[in-house]
Amino acid sequence: MTDAPVSTTATATPTPVEVALPPPYSALHRHPMLPVATHDETARMNFLINLVSHVGKDIAPAMPAVYAKRVEPAFKKSRGRDFANTSEVREAMRAEPAYQSWAALRRGAQEMRHQAGRAMVFRQLEEIDAAARRFNDGAPTLKLNPQVQVPKYVSVDNHLSPGGYEREVLAGDIAAGACYEAGHFVTAGGGTGGKSDWPGRTIAHFVKRQFPDFKPKRILDLGAGGGFNALPIAELYPDAEVIAVDVAAPMLRYGHARAKAFGVNNITFLQADGETLDLALGSLDWVQTTMVWHETALGPFRNMLKKIRTLLRPGGLSLNFEQPNFDPDTPMVEKFLRDWDAWYNNEPFWAKLHTLNFRDEMIAAGFTPAQVFEEWAPQVRSAGAYPAWVQTVNRHDAEHAMANARKSTKAVRAKSGMYLFGAWN
Template sequence: MLNTFQQARHAVLPKATPQEASRQEFAKSLKQYIQHGLLPGLQPVYRGRAGKRFEREAGRAPADRHDIRKSMVPDIYFQHYAAVNRISQELLWDSVIDSIDSDPQALRAEADAASAANGGKLVVPEQFEVPRYVSALDIHCMPGGYAGEPGEQDVTLGALYDRGVFLYSMGYTGPNNDDMGRSVCNYIKRRLDGFSPKRILDMGCTVGHSTLPYKELFPEAEVWGVDVAAPQIRYAHARAGAMGLDVNFAQMNAERTEFEDGYFDLVVSHILLHETSGKAMPRIFEECHRVLAPGGYMIHADLPPFDLMDPFTQFILDNETYYNNEPFWGAMRELDQVKLAEAAGFPADTICFDTAPMAVMEFAAAQAAGYSQDAADSVADREFTAGEFAPGGGWEVLIARKAG
């Protein structure tokens, strides 16, 4: 069933002509069709013929996700699925680029005005080295990647992400694309009753989708979003201003930020880790430990480790590694994150994986409780309730606490 969820408007969101809007809606609907119409066919194809063919040829049953991939790649159904999926991904970015390219000056002017309305700091150093795992490729096929600089003081790549990721998630992360941050906020409210951080850091914040709910939940807190990508940071600062929130944004590397030791009570990230690297991840955990005050919490929200799911599901998720320019997607899920957190200095008895109920935008059946444009427009009034977009869905959170 296709949903008609729409993104909430704000001043710096690219404005689409009716033709552009309809193309974007097509890209979103195509993605939904793939999720609901094509993806469910993969398992019967695997059980009915691909797995059996593998067994005949190899003399054994497929043992893991790699074997399943070997069995599925030659199959015409899988090839069709993977090709349409890739095309839909390219199409969705393409459909947004038109409404950005039509008037980049106007976008820039809106961004400058909105940024001026944000009382929080904007820090973009003149010299900055973007790590290769971000600069070397257009992650998830987004033209220009996060950190390209197609123009001076660019904000267009932030605008591209803001609109494109809403289409990518098919609206399941909410009208403000903020379900991840909102869900971790819910989690904090439920699980860490009474915890009231004064300084909060969101690592790998991109355009601040997940950062802003922390300012809403903890209005008195000093909230920082950091990212290695200047266009995302500039746009994030403007977007927060457009949404009436004073939040600080800085271009910084989460492997080594500029903050002093013990500055924050809470350090979070949302789908940052799988877009880094095997060398960066331990450094990020160490940096979390360094910038946290004694008793402070580190919470990373991402997709679940592979050992928590069956091999067929692993195979499906791993398609992102193979076909969507996400080189660390699969490898990250095989790392022992609990061990990494321990090695970074967090006491073992404070580290665990847990689930923060939220929208599931991948292939799981996201039976979202529908929301209307009215609800989208009054998003600021919404309660922090659990799983509001897709009851039953959940993001995996890795949580650890610095010794007090």
Template sequence: MSKRDDIPPAYHNVAQHGVFPVASHDERARFNFLANLNKHVAMALGPGNAKAYERRVLPAFRAEHGREPKDRFEIRHAMNADPYHRFWSALKRNNMEMRQQNGRSMVIRQLGELNARARQWNEGRDTLELDPGVAVPRYQAAVDIHCMPGSYHGEVVPGDVSAGANYDCGIFVTTGGGLGALSDGGGQALVKWIARERPGWVPKRILDIGTTIGHNAVPLAVAFPDSEVIAIDTAAPSLRYGHARAQSMGVRNIRFVQANAEELGRFPDGHFDWVQTTMFLHETSGKALPRIIDESYRLLSDGGLMFHLEQPAYTDDMPLFEQFMRDWDAFNNNEPFWSAMHALDLPAVFRRAGFADADLFEAKVRAVVDTSVFPSHREEEVEDFGRAAVWHAYGAWKNSASLRMAAE
């Protein structure tokens, strides 16, 4: 049997899964406009910020202070007074708000039908485990992350899937469809990376932390049909939707579990061969993040992989202006922990959790791009936020050095 034949039939060439919201003509037109506006703001208008900084803001700062800016925060304060940056920033923020509101209104219009379709895939299955005793952490509940009303955990009616449905259709718009019809280009990148780095390796159990609706976990379940994938999150509406989504695509070896990654006593030590997150750590607080890493270390088997995909850290090698631009989400897109997390020394956090220096590694991972949408995409292209995300991976193979020495 070929690898292609191992993929569930419902996953072949799928354009939409069984619980994706159905857009009307006007809703589709708005989404098309907002997706293209988002790309225009990023690619055509974005470079104007650098020109405004070099030609007006930086000379004015030098004249006033007699020195260069000392950090990204001084640049932000100065740039926020510049009319071009204010215009660009307002346009970017309003684009996000309009995207969220269009998705929300579309979901609410058909929420009864969406809930009914989700129940058909969820009821009576032991692969969805919800626990009302799991509280949404304050760092998740205090703001509407990404400007999404109700964030990942909000409900319009009790027991609904509204948050997951809004997130699913919204992320497709934000990426302009570049991550594929299922917006799973991140998960596909994980599959591609592990196939290259550890060919033939088959983990018994994989833990995906902060899964939301499983965009990045489902491709792992498909790539490793004999593995058990556990996808956890604290947000019940996202889990209901994510489980129904996976089931409708015929993916059966994945469980969606409501749990807080800071304390996973339900799983024994060394239970997983792969523990990972994708663009999740920046949504956790400074206190929660090390606890999650501690649990990741405890849960990981010897020789197992811990893998966290994020944007690059703010190192001394990164220009301050680039740090400022990357920090935009922290102050304008309801990502309150973004700035602090990207200034964090993650390898040091990993070492405190128990990983040895020889276990640690960093890597670049490019999202798998839908070439039918972006036919000119090439692997060697530099990072382009308007087309394809390039993540910075922080990883570790637990006790890898000691295991090699024992084998020798």
């Protein structure tokens, strides 16, 4: 047996190639309600997260290129004019094989994410439900109200999740919350961090740094779901009472148990509809909404903004994390791509919301124009054991890159952080 030949030629140390792979499912912070993935389930989740990243990072940028090279010139040639609206763009793009492939992959990945997450949750639902009950049963910080009617716009299968937020599999269960956390990890390309809380963490640090004299004592997180983004706020403001309100009981049960498991004890989870929420007027220092408005409808959105204003004390803060509106110079192809979720990801209000102007909406809700603001908060993630979280892509990155290439204020500034709009009351 001979030894393998050893090269004596001096070679330069190779420069390590940085590959921004998304994090594996195993990088999610564990807690007793998080479904445990078997080897095969882990492999499936990891395949899906890489698929979502690949579709978002490598294939999506081809869409504006296809539009510019083929779709727009062909339309102009045949019609003798520009596209009049995004419906015309959609019709034209649908004939393009590159678009068909991208759209089918994007839709398929989303469908598969739900099925993979649900299979994993349902396989162990009794165990994780029992774990939640140990935190929830008799707890005064979980206030459910079976009289609450889930509004129609919530009971659609938002973002294609079967059963949405409120459907129960076992009576009184947490399935919807567990499915949300497992699947969201895939949809967000791992970008929400180890504790699924990138927006809340970003918001909490932004408020703390930007407004050091603001010492909120009573904070409402409206449409809090599983409380993922209420937790970092409650942690950074430990002296505050946080009220996490949602219409969907399974999300609240999951969120309450998860908060307790993480040792966060200053949140009350309350089942209520934001439109009819019965809290004392002027009793809140800060009302937060995170990724809520695109899953409402025009009337309720406006009613809830008004409601928020009346619930805030003078000098209180309304802060909202949402998709930025379109700018006057947003090109047609960008509008079409950013509206995609309304057509193919079951987010019915998503496209309409893009056409509103949040500043105007806040003023119409009663906030003083000079007190209304838009901000871009530097992003903060819980990297935990997987520092590469911060390099991962999310499925909207190609759209954001397009926006960032423009000159208008919102788009250019969006580069530096997470878009927020709000007002001081």
